[in-house]
Each structure stands twice: as structure tokens, then as C-alpha cells.
Amino acid sequence: xxxxxxxxxxxxxxxxxxxxxxxxxxxxxxxxxxxxxxxxxxxxxxxxxxxxxxxxxxxxxxxxxxxxxxxxxxxxxxxxxxxxxxxxxxxxxxxxxxxxxxxxxxxxxxxxxxxxxxxxxxxxxxxxxxxxxxxxxxxxxx
Amino acid sequence: xxxxxxxxxxxxxxxxxxxxxxxxxxxxxxxxxxxxxxxxxxxxxxxxxxxxxxxxxxxxxxxxxxxxxxxxxxxxxxxxxxxxxxxxxxxxxxxxxxxxxxxxxxxxxxxxxxxxxxxxxxxxxxxxxxxxxxxxxxxxxx
DNA sequence: AGCTTCCTCAACCACATGGTTGCGCAAGGA
DNA sequence: TCCTTGCGCAACCATGTGGTTGAGGAAGCT
Numbered sequence: 001x002x003x004x005x006x007x008x009x010x011x012x013x014x015x016x017x018x019x020x021x022x023x024x025x026x027x028x029x030x031x032x033x034x035x036x037x038x039x040x041x042x043x044x045x046x047x048x049x050x051x052x053x054x055x056x057x058x059x060x061x062x063x064x065x066x067x068x069x070x071x072x073x074x075x076x077x078x079x080x081x082x083x084x085x086x087x088x089x090x091x092x093x094x095x096x097x098x099x100x101x102x103x104x105x106x107x108x109x110x111x112x113x114x115x116x117x118x119x120x121x122x123x124x125x126x127x128x129x130x131x132x133x134x135x136x137x138x139x140x141x142x
Numbered sequence: 143x144x145x146x147x148x149x150x151x152x153x154x155x156x157x158x159x160x161x162x163x164x165x166x167x168x169x170x171x172x173x174x175x176x177x178x179x180x181x182x183x184x185x186x187x188x189x190x191x192x193x194x195x196x197x198x199x200x201x202x203x204x205x206x207x208x209x210x211x212x213x214x215x216x217x218x219x220x221x222x223x224x225x226x227x228x229x230x231x232x233x234x235x236x237x238x239x240x241x242x243x244x245x246x247x248x249x250x251x252x253x254x255x256x257x258x259x260x261x262x263x264x265x266x267x268x269x270x271x272x273x274x275x276x277x278x279x280x281x282x283x284x
Numbered sequence: 285a286g287c288t289t290c291c292t293c294a295a296c297c298a299c300a301t302g303g304t305t306g307c308g309c310a311a312g313g314a
Numbered sequence: 315t316c317c318t319t320g321c322g323c324a325a326c327c328a329t330g331t332g333g334t335t336g337a338g339g340a341a342g343c344t
Binding site for chain 2: 301302303304305309310311312
């Protein structure tokens with residue numbers, strides 16, 4: 001417990017069986033039994049996987065008599081892409097800027113190859129808020 | 143071993159410390175020691191985390207004397223978003239079509255609320271290839 | 285009421301994971 | 315040459331995870 005939704009979502013999709021379940025639920029809703037028919041494991045195991053997906057907010061379950069139909073929740077997937085794309089864009093932008101610096105430096109001096117991305121053309125520094133600083137000691141601890 | 147790159151990538155980002163490392167490497171490359179200063183754990187532990195990220199293709203490490211600078215690899219992140227977005231789009235498209243059917247059925251008959259997404263307007267069925275069918279038994283086993 | 289179907293919960297087990305410590309190696313500086 | 319820095323490897327340990335089986339509950343059928 002005490003784990004944020006994003007961690008749960010990544011943990012959930014880290015398992016191939018659960019990714020396959022997500023892929024199937026993208027096509028159509030399904031019950032536990034329907035899903036379990038496809039895998040070489042017991043229905044209890046599939047139920048556990050669905051519980052993980054549900055606690056990650058990736059699927060929801062309603063009631064239909066004794067059935068428990070499973071429904072994919074796309075906005076949880078959206079959260080994940082938002083996180084990933086944030087840093088991918090940040091990194092790619094930085095690399096593009098770095099390439100530009102290196103190219104413009106083609107006939108320049110030799111004092112290069114030393115962390116030229118810190119003082120890049122447009123300041124970026126450490127503006128983006130990282131989600132989980134899982135440690136108390138920030139900065140040099142010694 | 144014998145685990146595909148996508149699973150490795152999701153496993154890697156499932157850990158908050160490793161997500162934080164990715165966030166930092168998006169800003170600038172860093173050495174193991176620099177990263178380790180920020181966390182309440184030993185450098186060996188951070189090195190292990192980096193190994194996980196490296197085997198997932200998310201970071202690469204070069205040599206600079208005895209330093210091992212770590213570099214974020216955005217295309218691995220791109221793979222992940224590609225996977226996620228595929229099913230998010232699929233599901234959202236299906237839900238939009240379902241909503242349309244329900245809306246158009248507002249004055250229609252009462253025989254509804256029963257899996258209306260299977261015979262939707264545009265046939266989609268099970269076209270998208272799921273990545274890991276981790277089971278041998280496909281189709282009704284009985 | 286009693287049976288069947290669909291599913292969850294609880295206990296258990298093997299193995300993976302995240303952390304530790306200790307050791308050792310490669311490369312630069314004294 | 316020796317020492318320090320920076321880092322990886324191996325062994326170890328506690329906990330988490332993915333599977334099993336067994337029991338049992340909720341809802342429809344006869």
C-alpha cells in the first residue's frame with residue numbers, strides 16, 4: 001500500500017499476462033471466466049491479475065448477476081503516456097540542442113565534450129517536477 | 143531472461159527510484175555516484191537500478207576514465223507509448239462507437255444493454271496483434 | 285430448498301526483487 | 315610506485331510476486 005497510482009499502473013503492465021488482458025479488454029469487455037479460458041492458469045490467478053489491474057485504475061468491474069464483467073479504463077493509460085512523454089520530450093529536446101551546439105562548434109576551440117548541456121541555449125535546468133523523490137536526503141548528505 | 147524488451151521497460155519504470163533516475167537523466171546525463179548522492183541507499187543499489195534500466199534499453203552507459211556516465215535513450219520510451227496508445231485508441235474508439243449506438247437507440251426498442259460492442263458499426267473484432275500470448279491454449283480448451 | 289455457476293478469499297510455496305556488506309579492479313593523481 | 319576515486323560483482327537477507335489448492339459466498343435454475 002501507500003504506493004501511488006502511477007507505480008501501480010507500471011507494475012500492472014509489467015506482467016505479460018496482464019498486458020494481454022489489457023489488449024483483450026481494449027477489444028471488448030469480458031468476464032473473469034472468459035479471460036481465464038485463454039490462459040494456462042487457474043481462474044483464481046486471473047482474478048488476482050485483474051485485482052492488480054483494478055487497483056491500478058486500469059480496469060473497472062461491474063456486476064451482472066454472478067458475472068463480473070471487466071472494463072478497460074483508458075484514462076489510466078493516458079496518465080502513463082503523459083508521464084513518459086514528458087521526459088521523452090525533455091530528453092529529445094536537450095539532445096537536439098546539444099547536437100546544434102556541437103555542430104556550431106565544428107570549427108571552434110577544443111574545450112568541448114564536457115557537459116555542454118547544462119548551460120544550453122534555452123534554460124531548462126530542473127524545472128519539471130519529478131513525481132517521487134523516494135528519499136529524504138536531497139543534496140550532498142555528507 | 144527470455145523476457146522481451148517491453149516487459150523489461152515496464153518493470154524498470156515500475157520502481158519509483160528508477161522513474162526518478164529517468165527523470166533526472168532527462169535533464170542531464172549523470173554518473174552513478176552523482177545519482178547515488180540523491181538517494182538514501184548505497185551506490186551499489188543505484189548501480190543495480192541502472193543495470194535494470196540499461197537492460198531495458200532505457201539508458202546507455204559510456205566510459206569517461208573511471209566514470210560511467212548514464213544517458214537516457216528516448217526511443218525506448220517511445221516503444222512504451224506506442225504500445226499504450228495502441229490500446230487506448232482502440233478502447234476509446236470502441237466506447238465512442240458504443241455511445242453513438244446507445245444514443246441512436248434512444249427511441250428504439252428495449253432489447254439493449256447486452257454486449258452491443260461486438261457487432262458495432264465498423265467491424266474491428268480482434269485485428270490488433272497482441273504482443274505476448276503467454277499461453278499455449280488458445281480457444282475453448284474443453 | 286437444493287444444485288450449479290461464477291467468482292473471491294485465504295493459506296501456502298517457489299522464485300524474483302530490492303536492499304545490504306565486502307571485495308576487487310581500472311584509471312588518474314601524489 | 316602507491317593511493318584514492320569510481321564503480322561493478324558476489325553473497326546474503328527480507329519481502330514481494332505469481333502461481334497453486336481448498337473453502338466458501340452470491341446469484342440464478344429446477
